[in-house]
Amino acid sequence: MPDAWLRDAIAAINADFTRSADTHLVPVFLPAFPQIKLYIKDESTHVTGSLKHRLARSLFLYALCNGWVTRNTPIIEASSGSTAISEAYYARLLGLRFIAVVARSTSPEKLRRITQYGGECMLVDDPSQDRAHARALATELGGHFMDQFTFAERATDWRGNNNIAESVFKQLANEPYSCPRWIVCGAGTGGTAATFGRYIRYRSYATQVCVVDPERSVFYEYFRTRNPQLRVAGGSGVEGIGRPQVEPSFLPTIVDHMIRVPNAASYAAIHVLEERIGRRYGGSTGTNFFGACCLMADMAARGEKGALVMIGCDAGELYRETYYSAEWLHQQQIDITSYCTQLRSLLDQGRWAIGPIERASA
């Protein structure tokens, strides 16, 4: 039987949900493609600033209802930052200690937000070791390792309950194409892709899921080969997506198509998107936008009509000192000029002369 603390904890999370509004589905003006509609599911407008607000709520409810977390349980998480920000928010709501294990390269603004919500940060040099450090710390403190990379795909109610997929399909109800051809998202845990893929099948929608993957991530290769031993060194270069090893929440069987997006293309894409809609998003939204542009170019070449929905994962202000900084791009020896030119030429004239981009279908 649930004790009073558990009842209050769940009530506090539910009250937080009742106070919250849904996120917008923002249309992108496409002068060169009158027959194609592109929408951004703008997850940056959640209270904690990213799509991870949904995941953090689900992970806390899952852990509470499983009896894994009680009134004095410290919460530990391995994260590229966004999940930790949202979990720090919920931990504070429940009066629990929260420690995030994050890569040293994480943007300073994200670290600041974790501590602003009362969380603590443990910085690690090697991003591939974040989960191992988090698990060890949880054992040492008698805490609970939230482990988003394992539980993201199963903590979310994939059949509905206003998950991200249900929300998108409801918001498309009065659009010219209410069933999109493509959903475009990245994979950090793989949870967002899993929620969309399962929901689409459950509702028998004729929509395909395209997962975009940055450099130095194994997901693309894993989708092609199904080799679970794949490893790469270092971070992906696009915070929030791409992992150095295969993670349990990434389910390749629900993905229809993958595109490997060069990091320079992701950074260029957020600059071009800002020109179009006057909003700044983070790098992973740029990866999604570049992937959506590849798919739009395909559709236009085949004379297809229809809609695409891409995820706006978090806001650009977190990355002022990195992806939006000319100095940072210069230091990284990254030139985004030619990708910017290509993206503008696609959006304005429908011309797309990008060199070979690695792509794979199920």
Ligand SMILES: Cc1ncc(COP(=O)(O)O)c(C=O)c1O
């Ligand atoms: C900024 C950002 N974008 C995208 C993602 C990918 O989402 P998911 O974990 O559901 O695969 C993440 C996940 O960490 C993220 O932090």
